[in-house]
Amino acid sequence: MTVALQQLVNGLTVGSFYALIALGYTMVYGIIRLINFAHGDIYAVGAFLGLSTYGLLRLLHVDNPILTTLLGLVVSMGCTGLLGMLVYRVAYRPLLHARLSILISAIGASLTLEYGLFLIYSPSFLVYPHLFDTPGMSLGDISVSGLQIIIFVSGLVLMAALYLIVHRTKIGMAMRALAINQDAARLMGIDVNRVVALTFFLGSTLAAFAGVLTGLYYSQISFLMGFLIGLKAFTAAVLGGIGNIPGAVVGGFLLGVLEGLAAGYFSSRWKDVVAFGILIVILVVRPRGLLGERVVERM
Amino acid sequence: MNLLEVRNLVTAYGSIEALHGISLDVADGEIVALLGANGAGKTTALRTISGLLRPRSGEVWFAGARIDRRPAHDIVRLGLTHVPEGRWIFSLMTVDENLRLGAYAEPRVPQAALDRVFTLFPRLRERRAQVAGTLSGGEQQMLAIARALMTRPRLLLLDEPSMGLAPVLVRLIIQTIAEINRDGTTVLIVEQNASAALRLARRAYVLENGRVALEGPSADLAKNERVRQAYLGVGAPLRAQG
Ligand SMILES: Nc1ncnc2c1ncn2[C@@H]1O[C@H](COP(=O)(O)OP(=O)(O)O)[C@@H](O)[C@H]1O
Ligand SMILES: [Mg+2]
Numbered sequence: 001m002t003v004a005l006q007q008l009v010n011g012l013t014v015g016s017f018y019a020l021i022a023l024g025y026t027m028v029y030g031i032i033r034l035i036n037f038a039h040g041d042i043y044a045v046g047a048f049l050g051l052s053t054y055g056l057l058r059l060l061h062v063d064n065p066i067l068t069t070l071l072g073l074v075v076s077m078g079c080t081g082l083l084g085m086l087v088y089r090v091a092y093r094p095l096l097h098a099r100l101s102i103l104i105s106a107i108g109a110s111l112t113l114e115y116g117l118f119l120i121y122s123p124s125f126l127v128y129p130h131l132f133d134t135p136g137m138s139l140g141d142i143s144v145s146g147l148q149i150i151i152f153v154s155g156l157v158l159m160a161a162l163y164l165i166v167h168r169t170k171i172g173m174a175m176r177a178l179a180i181n182q183d184a185a186r187l188m189g190i191d192v193n194r195v196v197a198l199t200f201f202l203g204s205t206l207a208a209f210a211g212v213l214t215g216l217y218y219s220q221i222s223f224l225m226g227f228l229i230g231l232k233a234f235t236a237a238v239l240g241g242i243g244n245i246p247g248a249v250v251g252g253f254l255l256g257v258l259e260g261l262a263a264g265y266f267s268s269r270w271k272d273v274v275a276f277g278i279l280i281v282i283l284v285v286r287p288r289g290l291l292g293e294r295v296v297e298r299m
Numbered sequence: 300m301n302l303l304e305v306r307n308l309v310t311a312y313g314s315i316e317a318l319h320g321i322s323l324d325v326a327d328g329e330i331v332a333l334l335g336a337n338g339a340g341k342t343t344a345l346r347t348i349s350g351l352l353r354p355r356s357g358e359v360w361f362a363g364a365r366i367d368r369r370p371a372h373d374i375v376r377l378g379l380t381h382v383p384e385g386r387w388i389f390s391l392m393t394v395d396e397n398l399r400l401g402a403y404a405e406p407r408v409p410q411a412a413l414d415r416v417f418t419l420f421p422r423l424r425e426r427r428a429q430v431a432g433t434l435s436g437g438e439q440q441m442l443a444i445a446r447a448l449m450t451r452p453r454l455l456l457l458d459e460p461s462m463g464l465a466p467v468l469v470r471l472i473i474q475t476i477a478e479i480n481r482d483g484t485t486v487l488i489v490e491q492n493a494s495a496a497l498r499l500a501r502r503a504y505v506l507e508n509g510r511v512a513l514e515g516p517s518a519d520l521a522k523n524e525r526v527r528q529a530y531l532g533v534g535a536p537l538r539a540q541g
Pocket of ligand 1: 338
């Protein structure tokens with residue numbers, strides 16, 4: 001039981017990362033039916049930009065840990081958001097009507113970002129600053145670190161904020177409309193390219209947020225860090241029902257917890273096998289994912 | 300000067316040309332009908348005018364501005380709104396959200412436009428909170444027109460608004476279009492129901508295979524032997540009416 005609870009805590013932490021990244025996949029898929037294979041690398045760029053911001057702040061002798069953390073997050077999210085828009089503009093927008101070419105373009109964007117990080121930063125692991133020791137909690141044998149609580153709670157807050165943007169604002173209404181029928185949205189005066197670009201921006205900021213917190217949580221980052229987690233977050237999005245925002249959140253947390261439990265009861269070497277085995281079973285039973293209904297129209 | 304002027308419009312899907320150079324005019328305040336068999340190019344013509352399709356050549360002028368190179372979302376802001384074939388309502392969103400999307404270009408939803416829409420279609424007021432996909436076919440058509448009116452158009456393009464509706468609803472929709480026109484909105488309507496369209500419109504164009512085959516005042520066309528046989532089902536039909 002202790003193992004289960006401890007792994008639940010760890011799983012919810014990692015699940016927060018998966019969910020935040022999965023939202024970017026699912027939003028882009030929901031509105032333009034594109035799997036943005038570069039999204040995992042956008043997350044990696046977010047982590048690196050956070051690291052650069054911390055380095056810069058140290059040079060400027062800003063050393064209040066809370067201020068540093070917040071600035072790192074905000075700068076990284078803003079810049080990564082713009083980068084996401086740039087990827088859309090350069091790699092996807094010219095090819096929106098060429099389904100196969102756009103797939104190649106996505107792989108190209110992914111490799112460009114990965115090896116851009118490789119060249120600009122480093123081919124080896126980089127160490128993230130250890131900014132502050134948040135007091136954790138111990139409940140019996142289970143320990144929850146302060147950082148885990150921050151990751152989980154702030155992740156939930158961002159997910160809720162995204163949900164409110166999509167369902168309560170005018171731009172969110174435009175996003176949902178163009179997910180249903182792009183030409184009909186154009187006839188309402190909606191500039192589809194602007195709304196899609198904004199979707200890339202929002203998804204990329206969430207990924208950058210996850211990237212910076214990943215750095216703080218694991219203390220190290222590498223230029224390839226987005227590859228596997230990108231695949232997993234994509235899996236989480238499919239698991240929840242791709243195109244569906246609550247589905248991405250459910251899928252992310254579920255995948256995180258399954259992996260945690262698998263690591264706890266089998267071994268961390270087997271965790272991916274066990275977790276993905278369960279995922280395959282779920283998808284066989286529910287091919288459209290847990291919350292997916294039809295292939296279209298689900299934001 | 301006409302409100303809408305279309306000159307030698309050529310539109311193609313890939314290598315297949317659907318419009319081979321059509322020209323038509325719509326004057327301010329008119330109702331003009333566009334008739335033609337299935338596949339004649341009526342929908343293609345409307346989609347090109349509203350900017351959903353790029354013409355290969357030719358020109359479209361609206362209210363003195365050339366619009367054939369402008370994106371669709373710009374054209375609607377100029378006051379030219381297209382109610383597409385098949386309605387294209389946002390099925391998973393509420394009636395209210397559909398109407399608010401009609402007013403997307405405006406900073407806030409214009410109350411006057413909303414009031415007018417609910418006066419024209421009282422049923423939509425009752426169904427404001429309902430998900431649009433659960434409306435009946437007639438109500439969905441009303442919503443498509445209502446949503447277009449929320450853009451406060453000067454010119455309304457209507458593509459087969461009576462398609463698939465029971466006769467009583469067809470009559471209601473046609474009457475409402477006449478009323479919208481009386482309030483000052485110019486209308487270019489594509490209609491399978493040629494007799495209703497010729498009664499509603501002052502003038503009409505007949506498209507055949509992507510070309511304007513006939514044009515003139517509705518009364519003249521209604522008497523034309525070719526029109527009567529092909530589109531009004533009088534005498535031996537030349538081709539099946541789609
Ligand atoms: N999306 C499309 N792709 C290829 N050809 C099309 C497409 N839409 C229409 N067409 C062709 O263009 C011609 C005109 O079609 P359309 O404008 O829909 O006619 P109408 O509205 O008068 O029935 C037809 O031959 C039709 O097959
Ligand atoms: Mg048609």
